[in-house]
Amino acid sequence: MADAVQLVQSYPQMPLTVDCVIFGFEENKLKVLLIRSDLEVYKGKWSLLGDIVKSTEELDDAAYRVLRERTGMTDVYLKQVQTFSKLNRHPGGRVVTVAYCSLLNIRHHELQITDNELHWQSVRSLKDMAFDHKEIIDACYNWLQKSIQEHPLGFNLLPEKFSLRELQNLYEAILNVELDRRNFRKKFFSMDFLIDTGELEEDVKHRPGKLYQFNFDKYEKSKRKWIGIDF
Template sequence: MEELKYHYKYPHPCVTTDCVIFGFDGTKLNVLLIERGIEPFKGRWAFPGGFLKMDETALQGAKRELKEETGLEDAYIHQFHAFSGVDRDPRERVITIAYFALVRISEVKAGDDAAKAQWFPLDKVPSLAFDHDLILREATNELRRQIHFEPIGFELLPEKFTMTQLQHLYEAILSVKFDRRNFCNKMLKLGILTQLDETLPMPNKKIAFLYKFNPESYNEMKEKGFRLEF
């Protein structure tokens, strides 16, 4: 990067990115946390993040952190808020640009500091460092809001899934319980699922059909206006 020609003489804040990484274990929504090895908040859990490099955008910085912790380069990632509390970081004045990412836990490859990274169910997250409790609340609220307008939940499922797996995912994200038949009918009426000629053995000698998300059908619906209500 070329040396900057002009310099701002007044004090100004540093900029970081933080990435809330969501994963689904088949039953519960989880988040990936990193145990801090240095002060401040040594020994406390926090989201992957760090200071922006001089030659990268906020999105590039968030993707770099995501890759370092999961090994994934093409995961779904979404910027949802900037946090600028004056005293949010005891070291200096820091503004963080927050993202959330949706990953398949089975595809995650631990980073070099894997011993300090751990998945936590959303309802078992400990008290976090900095203002990351607030960041988690805002990320969860944004995920719950966005899932009504975009089928981003499929980013958390295997490529092929059962209707039960899909229902459990939506229940985990929205913290509600759905009637199985009503949920199935609603999802099928949307026309964004393709039923496959494949089944999965289930308890009591039953079988469950496998489905795939149909992005072409969704894109057609999105042009007309899409909102998923339960």
């Protein structure tokens, strides 16, 4: 045991951090939760929510701690996506970070901690950011775009009852493409996971559309993969 301790103590010491990429959907826009950097070298620039992993923490525990301490939210699922280890990614020296990602409906997850420097920013508007955080967001965005075509992640962002117009708006916002209306609807009806509620939209300026629900039970039982779906 002593030999093992001595061996570990001889290893190079390198800081390990976690960064949380929290995507949100609101007003037909994909957004990400950011905070102003507190480092002078990045003064005024946006950065992700992150912190050093404590020696007593698992990676997952560190990510959830960061989310809880910065936002007050405790009911958000985080997925470990990728590790970033470029030599010059931190101005203070070598730091390795592990990115965690989540996708939520902003209206259903209110920030419990009020911070004037904490804001939802449109993903499309992001440019120069602190550290390599734009690169991290881009990598997580690519992961999200791939995941939403393989699994029904997007349905958690919609109301319990939604129109096909709302569904298409969601996918167009996340995939950042304009989808053909007829082909999009044909694809979803062919998967047979939509339940027609028999109800119509209310208080809308356009012609009211039918309202649907997603059949999560049927999806889970079928274990059907969405891989290969091309909208």
